[in-house]
Amino acid sequence: MADSTTNQPSRTRDLDKLLLRPGNLVAPIFDPGAQLRDDIGEYARILVVGAGGLGCELLKDLALSGFKNLEVIDMDRIEVTNLNRQFLFRLEDVGKPKAEVAAKRVMERVSGVNIVPHFCRIEDKEIEFYNDFSIIVLGLDSIEARSYINAVACSFLEYDSNDNPIEETVKPMVDGGTEGFKGHARIIMPGSTPCFECTIWLFPPQVKFPLCTLAETPRTPAHCIEYAHLIKWDEVHSGKSFDPDEPEHMKWVYTEAVKRAELFGIQGVTYSLTQGVVKNIIPAIASTNAIVSAACALETLKLVSGCSKTLSNYLTYNGVEGLHVKVTEFVRDKDCLVCGPGVLVELDTTVTLQKFIDILEEHPTLLLSKASVTHRGKNLYMQAPPVLEEMTRSNLKLPLFELMGKVSKDVVHVTGSTTKNDQKTSCLRKLRIAFKGVDGMTDTDMAGGA
Amino acid sequence: MAEPKTKYDRQLRIWGEQGQAALEKASICLLNCGPTGSETLKNLVLGGVGSITVIDGSKVEAGDLGNNFMLDESCLGQSKAKCVCSFLQELNDAVKAKFIEEYPGELIETNPSFFSQFTLVVATQLVESSMLKLDRICRDANVKLIFARSYGLTGLVRISVKEHTVVDSKPDHFLDDLRLNNPWPELKQFAESIDLKALDPVAHKHIPYVVILVKMAEEWAKAHGGSLPSTRDEKKAFKDLLKAGMLAFDEDNFKEAVEASFKVFAPLGISPDLQQIINDSCTEVHSNSSNFWVLVAALKEFVANEGGGEAPLEGSIPDMTSSTELYVNLQKIYQAKAEADFLVIEQRARNILKGIGKDLDSIPKTMIKSFCKNARKLKVCRYRSIEDEFNNPSLSELQKYLTDEECSIAMGFYILLRAADRFAANYNSFPGQFEGAMDEDISRLKTTAVGLLSDLGCNGSILTEDLINEMCRFGASELHAVAAFIGGIASQEVIKLITEQFVPMSGTFIFNGIDQKSQLLVL
Numbered sequence A: 001m002a003d004s005t006t007n008q009p010s011r012t013r014d015l016d017k018l019l020l021r022p023g024n025l026v027a028p029i030f031d032p033g034a035q036l037r038d039d040i041g042e043y044a045r046i047l048v049v050g051a052g053g054l055g056c057e058l059l060k061d062l063a064l065s066g067f068k069n070l071e072v073i074d075m076d077r078i079e080v081t082n083l084n085r086q087f088l089f090r091l092e093d094v095g096k097p098k099a100e101v102a103a104k105r106v107m108e109r110v111s112g113v114n115i116v117p118h119f120c121r122i123e124d125k126e127i128e129f130y131n132d133f134s135i136i137v138l139g140l141d142s143i144e145a146r147s148y149i150n151a152v153a154c155s156f157l158e159y160d161s162n163d164n165p166i167e168e169t170v171k172p173m174v175d176g177g178t179e180g181f182k183g184h185a186r187i188i189m190p191g192s193t194p195c196f197e198c199t200i201w202l203f204p205p206q207v208k209f210p211l212c213t214l215a216e217t218p219r220t221p222a223h224c225i226e227y228a229h230l231i232k233w234d235e236v237h238s239g240k241s242f243d244p245d246e247p248e249h250m251k252w253v254y255t256e257a258v259k260r261a262e263l264f265g266i267q268g269v270t271y272s273l274t275q276g277v278v279k280n281i282i283p284a285i286a287s288t289n290a291i292v293s294a295a296c297a298l299e300t301l302k303l304v305s306g307c308s309k310t311l312s313n314y315l316t317y318n319g320v321e322g323l324h325v326k327v328t329e330f331v332r333d334k335d336c337l338v339c340g341p342g343v344l345v346e347l348d349t350t351v352t353l354q355k356f357i358d359i360l361e362e363h364p365t366l367l368l369s370k371a372s373v374t375h376r377g378k379n380l381y382m383q384a385p386p387v388l389e390e391m392t393r394s395n396l397k398l399p400l401f402e403l404m405g406k407v408s409k410d411v412v413h414v415t416g417s418t419t420k421n422d423q424k425t426s427c428l429r430k431l432r433i434a435f436k437g438v439d440g441m442t443d444t445d446m447a448g449g450a
Numbered sequence B: 001m002a003e004p005k006t007k008y009d010r011q012l013r014i015w016g017e018q019g020q021a022a023l024e025k026a027s028i029c030l031l032n033c034g035p036t037g038s039e040t041l042k043n044l045v046l047g048g049v050g051s052i053t054v055i056d057g058s059k060v061e062a063g064d065l066g067n068n069f070m071l072d073e074s075c076l077g078q079s080k081a082k083c084v085c086s087f088l089q090e091l092n093d094a095v096k097a098k099f100i101e102e103y104p105g106e107l108i109e110t111n112p113s114f115f116s117q118f119t120l121v122v123a124t125q126l127v128e129s130s131m132l133k134l135d136r137i138c139r140d141a142n143v144k145l146i147f148a149r150s151y152g153l154t155g156l157v158r159i160s161v162k163e164h165t166v167v168d169s170k171p172d173h174f175l176d177d178l179r180l181n182n183p184w185p186e187l188k189q190f191a192e193s194i195d196l197k198a199l200d201p202v203a204h205k206h207i208p209y210v211v212i213l214v215k216m217a218e219e220w221a222k223a224h225g226g227s228l229p230s231t232r233d234e235k236k237a238f239k240d241l242l243k244a245g246m247l248a249f250d251e252d253n254f255k256e257a258v259e260a261s262f263k264v265f266a267p268l269g270i271s272p273d274l275q276q277i278i279n280d281s282c283t284e285v286h287s288n289s290s291n292f293w294v295l296v297a298a299l300k301e302f303v304a305n306e307g308g309g310e311a312p313l314e315g316s317i318p319d320m321t322s323s324t325e326l327y328v329n330l331q332k333i334y335q336a337k338a339e340a341d342f343l344v345i346e347q348r349a350r351n352i353l354k355g356i357g358k359d360l361d362s363i364p365k366t367m368i369k370s371f372c373k374n375a376r377k378l379k380v381c382r383y384r385s386i387e388d389e390f391n392n393p394s395l396s397e398l399q400k401y402l403t404d405e406e407c408s409i410a411m412g413f414y415i416l417l418r419a420a421d422r423f424a425a426n427y428n429s430f431p432g433q434f435e436g437a438m439d440e441d442i443s444r445l446k447t448t449a450v451g452l453l454s455d456l457g458c459n460g461s462i463l464t465e466d467l468i469n470e471m472c473r474f475g476a477s478e479l480h481a482v483a484a485f486i487g488g489i490a491s492q493e494v495i496k497l498i499t500e501q502f503v504p505m506s507g508t509f510i511f512n513g514i515d516q517k518s519q520l521l522v523l
């Protein structure tokens, strides 16, 4: 592992051209020199969220772009179907945590790089965990997970009295995504470029088949599969829930789907299609992941070093018919609940924490149930885990005003669940709390309130 | 154990068993295994290509460890080809991996016949003179060729094959083939057999929109001297008629009919793209013609005769609101017509084969089936030779790209990449490759670029000083992230060429790592 100092300069032979030489098409912060190169290695801390197809590529790309302090978080274990693209994994790794194997493999290959793996759900980490990084790079395949990390990063953002974002509180994100021969890479600078929620329309929710079609007028193989999966399963297995990772369950659904297809004269039900429909499998290949991750890693290097201009702000790649690479400059949604200054909630000083949590559930723009509340990194009330719940339970009957140190106004972070597209999703919201009748409050502070 | 297939599950969902089989048969040659080449092969080895042969004459230096993931400390001083090859092999033991320790430039000079054994050559980091020679060799030997190069924050990918034809082009958005503007007798009969007015409300809202539209179009044509709606007013009137036929506001099938009514108004006949393929001189087939062109010749006859101006019917229908019974019956009507069209094409193809003295079974039935199903989506891609493009680029395109704001940086890089090679030929190093002579290199590169532009007939076109400076700053560096991007694109195009699915890129892809506004330049 030891890197002899004699070959240290030449190891960075190629990167040095970019980081040590002055340039003309660079960012204002660019300060070329060996110091810059060394500072990137020493001080830049990058979190990679996801150790799948994109995550494996990202870790490799970042490790070979001068970053030495990397962390990676992923809750999944390695599966056989990952091996056609998640190149850090081997057949004998199947079943092991992705984050741990990925970190180990990159450290073995690239000396001088330290990668800390986190084998857990992204929601399991305290919010402050995410504040520790210079940049958060997202290699995810789920909208919910993107939405959560986006909300966390945006929650750190503070605005000054003129409603301009305070630079030190901006937590940049670089986000990649792929599907088949298509993908995107984007830069999110909370407060100045659109956040994930500002442009949520780019990710339309998946269309579901109406239940009456499944039950009464099936026409396609997918209808037969979903009938077996969503209707027949519950009829037959009362109480036992369907597990898509249980091969016996999948085989049962397949067999039932075949029976139904035969009954209605529908052709084309296969086991592979059954898996695809039930698990909503998104096809994935190595090359698209490589392209999108490389773009994300390069933008990360440019953001940190200023060694060139940066993507502004959304890159799409489509390799289906020919090759289409396009940059679009999306604009922020000024009224975004997530990256804006936060929803203003006006309270009496007597309102207890319990009452506050109840208010959030009824609040028309929030509709946030099962709220956990933190203030300046301090847990006021946590729904889970049970230990924390017990420790914070006594706060519920205390006035929020006292719990927040009797300030006239401040920001609290609330996590809980909300309903989006008829589905419960976990969410994080930044709220600006203002107490009525306390010094420092003026009428103008309340303008444009909740 | 079904492991090999399971491993490829996520890609089989894209290119199917056939595409995978083509990959597993392919033998790929890589020239130079720096990060650009290594990353290209990494993606192909993961996908399961048949064999790879890595060719590189250099030894591993410390600098290579900083940009190539397929090397580590233990490789220092050893053959780069050997080390990269063994790391690539680790990724997939189903792939046969070989290496040859030799400089590609020398191999191109001394052993041109070497390349004819491969399905495809990926040539990375080659300078202009080697590109030109290799291109000639591969064209003569009918070996597919892709050039890939990373250079600082820029780079290129260029396919070079004489002709690449695609049957299964899998376009993203393609209009279904329902023939609502020109229904055949069986479809009309089926529609006529259903009397909308006699139906109860439940049955009424389960009539597929195809039936509704065929009936309505027939009714309209009767009242309008046999013609279908064509003006804006007529189209609106047609839609109003549809809406008037609704029994209730919740009839999804009628809503679908209104939305799909444009299919009734669509012009008859084949698309201009397909017309162009049919008009191609390759349809005058001979004993050396490929199966593709024999089938296009059969298609041409079909369109002129049985097809009545149309291609064979695709035979599948999209899902739509319907009772199961009507939907399945409708499906059968479409399938039957597609089968009939297929039989005609098959017969015509066999006759053509006979005429050119080829075995009647030389084109498998499955291939003809697939051809008929995809007849409207055929693609023919032809690429100019490198020599042709370099000596006689399209001047009007060149001028357009240079002045277009979106393309000017990419076009600048195209010129500067070529100028850098000229520079290297004259001065034995790339501009800015070594420290100390930056100012001199900048002015030399500028002179070289201006000279190149004037050779191409672009007098007075000026590249910005900023871009020339940047090019010198890059100093022929191969950055890993750029190499991974270029390698990703190159491998994606290799997959398209080998599986003969999807449509490969045209022209030269120029990577713009400054603001990511990369471009395809067709010169």
Ligand SMILES: [Zn+2]
Residues within 6 Å of the ligand: A194, A195, A196, A197, A198, A333, A336, A337, A338, A339, A340
């Ligand atoms: Zn936002």
